[in-house]
Amino acid sequence: MKKLPYTVRIKEVGPRDGLQNEKTWVPTESKIAWINLLSNTGIREIEFSSFVNPKLIPALSDAREVGKLIKRNPHVTYSALVPNQRGLEFALEAGVDGISVFMSASETHNRKNINKSIGDTYPILKQVIQDAKKEGKHVTGYVSTVFDCPYEGRILPGTVIPICDQLLDLGVDDLSLGDTIGTAVPLQVEELISELLEYYTPEKLIMHFHDTRGMAIANIHSSMQYGITRFDSSIGGLGGCPYAPGAAGNVATNDVLYLLHGLGIKTGIDEKKIQEASLFIQNKLGKALPSKSLLVSGQ
Numbered sequence: 001m002k003k004l005p006y007t008v009r010i011k012e013v014g015p016r017d018g019l020q021n022e023k024t025w026v027p028t029e030s031k032i033a034w035i036n037l038l039s040n041t042g043i044r045e046i047e048f049s050s051f052v053n054p055k056l057i058p059a060l061s062d063a064r065e066v067g068k069l070i071k072r073n074p075h076v077t078y079s080a081l082v083p084n085q086r087g088l089e090f091a092l093e094a095g096v097d098g099i100s101v102f103m104s105a106s107e108t109h110n111r112k113n114i115n116k117s118i119g120d121t122y123p124i125l126k127q128v129i130q131d132a133k134k135e136g137k138h139v140t141g142y143v144s145t146v147f148d149c150p151y152e153g154r155i156l157p158g159t160v161i162p163i164c165d166q167l168l169d170l171g172v173d174d175l176s177l178g179d180t181i182g183t184a185v186p187l188q189v190e191e192l193i194s195e196l197l198e199y200y201t202p203e204k205l206i207m208h209f210h211d212t213r214g215m216a217i218a219n220i221h222s223s224m225q226y227g228i229t230r231f232d233s234s235i236g237g238l239g240g241c242p243y244a245p246g247a248a249g250n251v252a253t254n255d256v257l258y259l260l261h262g263l264g265i266k267t268g269i270d271e272k273k274i275q276e277a278s279l280f281i282q283n284k285l286g287k288a289l290p291s292k293s294l295l296v297s298g299q
C-alpha cells in the first residue's frame, strides 16, 4: 500500500451542498448560528452558500444576508458557489474570501444544472474568474459528474481532462472533482487520479464525493494513496444536487474525521464540536442525518 498523508484539509460544504436540496427552510438566523458553530470546530474552509438563481435553489436565497452576518473567524476561509457575473457581484458584496465556479464533464448534466452547453459555459466562467482574481479572491473550479452522469452514464478520464485544462487555463487556482451521484468505486477513482497526476500536482486536486452507495470513505482512502490531501464533505452527510435525481448527500464530515483520525492523520478539527454542529442542524431540519458516526456517537 502507498503512503498515507500526515495531514488532510477538509472543506465543509454543508451550508451550501448540504442545504441546497432541502425542502425545509432553515431560517437565516439559524444558518448564521450554525455557520458560527462550524467556524469554531477547527475547519479551515467553509462553503457558506451559493449565489445562483434563487427561484431554482430557494433554500439558499438568503446567501447575501448569511455572508454579511456570519461572525468571521480569521483562521477560516469563507467561500461560495458562483455561476455568473451577477452571482459574483452578490458574492463580493457579501464578503466572500473565495469563490467556486462550477460546470459538468457531461453535456446533459451541464445543461440541466446551468442551462447551457459546455462550450457556452467557458466564456461566462472566464469573465467571472478574471474579475474574481482581480479582487484577489481564490477561485476553485468544480467539475461535476467526473465518473458517471445520471443522464449519459460512464464518463471517462479523457472527457474530464480537457475540461480541467480549460478551467486551469482560465485561471482557477485548483479543481474539485465531483462524484455528483456517488457511484464511483476505488478503481475508477484510481484511474482518474492517476491520469490527472500525469498533468497536475496533487495539491491542485480536491475530491468531492457524494455517498449515495456508501463508497465515499473507500474512495477517500484510495485518493489519499495517490497523494490527494484535500476533500469536500458535509456535516452529518447532508446534501445532494437537485439536478442529479436520486443522488444522496456528500460524504459526512463526521465519518471522514473518524477515518482520518483513526489512521493518525491530522485535520485540526475537533470531532466533538462537529458532533454539536451536526445535532444543531439536525434539530433545525427535524430529521436524522445519514452520518454513521453521528448515529453511533449518540443523539
Ligand code: HMG
Pocket: 017, 020, 050, 051, 052, 053, 054, 056, 057, 081, 083, 084, 085, 086, 087, 088, 090, 102, 113, 114, 115, 116, 142, 143, 144, 145, 177, 178, 179, 180, 208, 210, 240, 241, 242, 243
Ligand atoms: P439562466 O436561466 O441561463 O440565466 O440560468 P439567466 O441569465 O437567463 O437568468 C434567469 C433568471 O435567473 C433571471 O431572473 C436572472 O435574474 C436570475 P428572472 O428574470 O427569471 O426573475 N439569475 C440570478 N439571480 C441571482 N443570482 C444569480 C443569477 N443568475 C441569474 N447569480 C444559472 C443560469 C446558472 C444562473 C441557473 O441555471 C442557476 O442558477 N443554476 C443553479 C444550479 C445549481 O445551483 N445547482 C446546484 C449546485 S451544483 C452542484 O451541486 C454540484 C457540486 O456540488 C459538485 C458535485 O457534486 O459534482 C458543485
Ligand code: MG
Pocket: 017, 178, 180, 208, 210, 240, 241, 250
Ligand atoms: Mg456536490
